Amino acid sequence: MPLHRAIFVSDAVGAAATSLLPLAEILGQAGRNNRRSGLTSALMRHDGRFLQVIEGRRADVDRLMDRLRLDPRHENVRLLSDVAVADRRFGDWPMILVELTSAAARVLNGEPLDQLSPARAETLLATAVDAAAVPA
Template identity: 35%
Template sequence: MTAIDPLVSLVYCSSATHPFSEQELAELLAVSRARNSAHDITGMLLYRGGEFVQILEGARSDVEALMEKIGRDPRHRDVRVLLEEPLHERRFEEWTMGYQSLVAAEQGMKSGYRDSFDDLRMGDHDMIGRAIMELTLWFRVRESAV
């Protein structure tokens, strides 16, 4: 990355225009991973109940170009950038698109379990930052256990 095209992290959420099956998610991931690898974009994708949260890392121009595509993608609606910040180093360097499907909360789950992305749409920058850091840590711990 250069000073002209710095490394950034961008987090967005969106709603699917229809519920994605496991097969549709697998196809989306295969295409996304190939495209991201070609553009040196890394990150993670979370999906639950028709809602996406994604973290993208890469050169600002590449991440912005990808966001333009996502914004035009007919499978998404209500695309919102939640957070964009400069990065000194990648948090998802080893993943062109790490993925986790979140399940609905079950009775008896520990308190603090995130069973919704609704709070991310509220617009409180500090709360969004904390939630993204929690999701990032949760994702990395689950991936390292696989």
């Protein structure tokens, strides 16, 4: 089955930028929806922005991206990377929340998430996913 990987950054809106409750809601809802659609995903929140990777079939990735553009918890959704891939790089989690670990912070090197190149965004997420011990 051909796979696709999209990485995007967005501005977190309202409580989604700072509170844990909206993150828990996102993780729960995304976990159910992604499992049903065969998607895997990793989400990072840092300095009022979200950085997220989505992997799966092209049509399913596109459908999710369309929903995220309409989600009131996101503004200014900007696609950093949109590529066909041979394999999933980010595990088998329907959705995992990743933290800015010290290794990931070295990759970020103080830059805002929305200033990352596609390659650095992917490396940042991969570094954080590799450090994550438990899927959300």
